[in-house]
Amino acid sequence: MSLPRIDAVDEPVAREAVAAGAPSQVASGLPEGRVAALAGLAGSGDRPARSPGQLALARLRRAKLAVFGLVVLAALVLAAVFAEAIAPYGENEIDLFNITAPPSAEHPLGTDELGRDELSRLIYGSRVSLLVGVATALLATVVGIAVGAVAGYYGGGVDALLMRFVDVVLAFPAIFLLLILFSITGSSVGGVILFLGLFSWMWLARIIRGEFLSLKERDFIEAAHAIGVPDGRIIVRHLLPNVVAAIVVATTLNVAYAMLAEATLSFLGFGVPPGTPTWGNMLNAARPNYTTAPMLAIAPGMALTVAVLAINFVGDGLRDALDPRR
Amino acid sequence: MLRFLVRRLLGAIPLLLGVAVLSFLFMQLAPGGPDALFARNARMSEAQLQQIRQNMGLDRPAPEQLLRWIGNLLRGDLGISYSQYRPVTEVIGDVFPNTVLLMAVGLTLSLVLALSFGILAARHPYGFFDNVASFLSYFGLAMPVFWFGLMLQLFFAVRLGWLPSAGMVGANGSGPLDIARHLILPAITIAIGSIAGWSRYVRSSTLEQLAQDYVRTARAKGLVDQRVIRGHVLRNALIPFVTVVAIDAPLYLTGAVLTETVFSWPGMGRLFFDALTVRDYPVLMGILILGAVLIVVGNLLADVVYGLLDPRISVR
Numbered sequence: 001m002s003l004p005r006i007d008a009v010d011e012p013v014a015r016e017a018v019a020a021g022a023p024s025q026v027a028s029g030l031p032e033g034r035v036a037a038l039a040g041l042a043g044s045g046d047r048p049a050r051s052p053g054q055l056a057l058a059r060l061r062r063a064k065l066a067v068f069g070l071v072v073l074a075a076l077v078l079a080a081v082f083a084e085a086i087a088p089y090g091e092n093e094i095d096l097f098n099i100t101a102p103p104s105a106e107h108p109l110g111t112d113e114l115g116r117d118e119l120s121r122l123i124y125g126s127r128v129s130l131l132v133g134v135a136t137a138l139l140a141t142v143v144g145i146a147v148g149a150v151a152g153y154y155g156g157g158v159d160a161l162l163m164r165f166v167d168v169v170l171a172f173p174a175i176f177l178l179l180i181l182f183s184i185t186g187s188s189v190g191g192v193i194l195f196l197g198l199f200s201w202m203w204l205a206r207i208i209r210g211e212f213l214s215l216k217e218r219d220f221i222e223a224a225h226a227i228g229v230p231d232g233r234i235i236v237r238h239l240l241p242n243v244v245a246a247i248v249v250a251t252t253l254n255v256a257y258a259m260l261a262e263a264t265l266s267f268l269g270f271g272v273p274p275g276t277p278t279w280g281n282m283l284n285a286a287r288p289n290y291t292t293a294p295m296l297a298i299a300p301g302m303a304l305t306v307a308v309l310a311i312n313f314v315g316d317g318l319r320d321a322l323d324p325r326r
Numbered sequence: 327m328l329r330f331l332v333r334r335l336l337g338a339i340p341l342l343l344g345v346a347v348l349s350f351l352f353m354q355l356a357p358g359g360p361d362a363l364f365a366r367n368a369r370m371s372e373a374q375l376q377q378i379r380q381n382m383g384l385d386r387p388a389p390e391q392l393l394r395w396i397g398n399l400l401r402g403d404l405g406i407s408y409s410q411y412r413p414v415t416e417v418i419g420d421v422f423p424n425t426v427l428l429m430a431v432g433l434t435l436s437l438v439l440a441l442s443f444g445i446l447a448a449r450h451p452y453g454f455f456d457n458v459a460s461f462l463s464y465f466g467l468a469m470p471v472f473w474f475g476l477m478l479q480l481f482f483a484v485r486l487g488w489l490p491s492a493g494m495v496g497a498n499g500s501g502p503l504d505i506a507r508h509l510i511l512p513a514i515t516i517a518i519g520s521i522a523g524w525s526r527y528v529r530s531s532t533l534e535q536l537a538q539d540y541v542r543t544a545r546a547k548g549l550v551d552q553r554v555i556r557g558h559v560l561r562n563a564l565i566p567f568v569t570v571v572a573i574d575a576p577l578y579l580t581g582a583v584l585t586e587t588v589f590s591w592p593g594m595g596r597l598f599f600d601a602l603t604v605r606d607y608p609v610l611m612g613i614l615i616l617g618a619v620l621i622v623v624g625n626l627l628a629d630v631v632y633g634l635l636d637p638r639i640s641v642r
Contacts, residue, residue, distance in 0.1 A: 172617075301477070
């Protein structure tokens with residue numbers, strides 16, 4: 001991927017992208033993610049109050065967090081890819097002598113209600129979580145770019161129509177709608193990706209539209225028009241590179257959102273089919289026994305929290321790195 | 327201002343109509359159609375089934391049903407619940423106050439804590455408190471809400487036995503005090519995400535204001551820090567914050583669904599799941615519409631309040 005022509009970035013695109021990632025969580029409703037949250041965490045408002053030293057310190061700290069996030073994320077991806085080699089037991093291997101056993105040397109995180117090793121299932125579970133997270137975010141990005149680019153580039157009636165549609169989708173209480181959809185279609189990994197993806201593209205679309213509306217008035221676009229570059233090529237080659245930063249950051253944060261959403265839906269019994277080891281399913285299954293086997297409820301939630309934290313750190317780091325004005 | 331309000335209200339109507347039409351379409355797409363609940367009942371004869379369809383208007387063509395449904399909606403009539411044989415407004419009305427109670431207490435809690443934490447953190451940026459708060463809010467935002475609820479339940483209700491683990495009223499308890507005891511853990515659960523997010527927001531917008539010239543002026547004329555913050559900074563810092571709250575607040579509905587599930591709180595969340603299990607479509611559609619109305623009203627409120635609080639913004 002080529003980096004954006006940063007000198008052409010007029011607005012602090014990247015920072016808005018943060019606001020993009022967050023409200024897409026808000027809009028989709030599932031986890032408690034907020035516009036304010038990430039905007040605040042980014043510390044975008046406190047720059048004037050800082051001395052250069054403090055600024056450097058903060059940047060260093062954020063970079064450290066981003067590196068930490070990358071390391072955790074890399075470990076997670078490795079665990080998912082090499083689950084067979086890393087996990088001490090198979091994902092469905094049953095140990096009849098150890099049912100809801102507490103953590104021991106044999107089973108570091110204990111076993112579940114069927115005598116399956118919790119740690120192993122946790123490792124296998126990262127596969128679905130990551131798959132859903134990445135695939136959903138990519139789908140949302142594709143739809144968001146398409147809608148935002150068309151609306152922003154063509155403007156006028158198309159724009160008005162598309163943006164009203166965005167408003168309607170945003171006005172839906174997403175969690176209710178998602179649950180109804182899953183109760184109709186039944187649960188499947190593909191369904192989770194499709195439905196979550198179709199409910200997380202709106203903020204990116206809005207940002208891209210806004211950027212395009214102002215960018216298309218600029219001289220370089222007029223020049224492109226003048227030499228007869230076709231619309232599609234102008235959008236892809238001349239306009240999109242200017243918003244790559246926003247896209248990258250929003251996509252990253254959407255991965256975290258989708259992972260949380262998948263776990264939420266699975267926990268409620270409507271996401272990935274039960275039996276498949278995912279962190280949400282494990283939490284769902286842990287509920288009846290969690291007073292006697294608390295580790296079954298603690299471990300998947302911790303795994304999810306750490307994964308989401310890592311992705312958020314990476315997202316913040318990317319925003320810092322891609323925003324030339326910091 | 328009035329013209330702005332009217333225009334925004336008019337703008338909200340097509341939005342809600344869109345939501346209404348879309349939710350109607352989803353119900354039509356459902357396997358077995360909207361009358362699946364009755365059709366599944368083996369003891370029901372074909373004639374009875376036809377009778378019910380006729381009574382409910384389900385034998386009419388879909389467009390006619392849609393128009394009738396929207397027409398009733400405009401008059402505040404959400405239809406009859408398939409499973410409880412009562413008006414949907416009544417069914418929702420029975421549990422809505424419980425959800426509102428949970429949301430209101432959670433909202434108050436997060437407003438108070440977010441403001442206190444945010445301002446405290448802004449007083450000494452990058453100080454000890456700020457760092458701890460920033461660390462915790464990263465966690466607060468990354469945690470799945472329902473998992474946090476489970477952990478609270480596990481620790482404070484099951485392990486320590488300090489608080490009831492589920493429900494709204496105890497077996498032999500009654501009165502507001504009993505409800506309050508049952509409310510503590512769910513309220514913390516529903517509030518945690520916004521405490522984390524909003525406190526960071528208050529912090530950064532307070533810091534932004536602290537760097538303004540008028541603060542230097544206020545300090546120069548000898549005001550103590552506290553008065554500068556209370557009298558000058560907060561007023562300005564809170565303008566954007568209020569709008570953020572108005573936009574976020576309706577989304578407490580989502581948090582309410584999860585929290586109610588974890589703590590068996592008898593509210594909209596539970597009603598929704600009950601209705602989903604028996605495919606009680608009128609109730610499901612009613613909840614969808616109510617949720618959409620809350621979101622739209624929240625957004626509208628955000629715009630209006632923004633204009634009211636800040637005279638520099640002219641609302642037209």
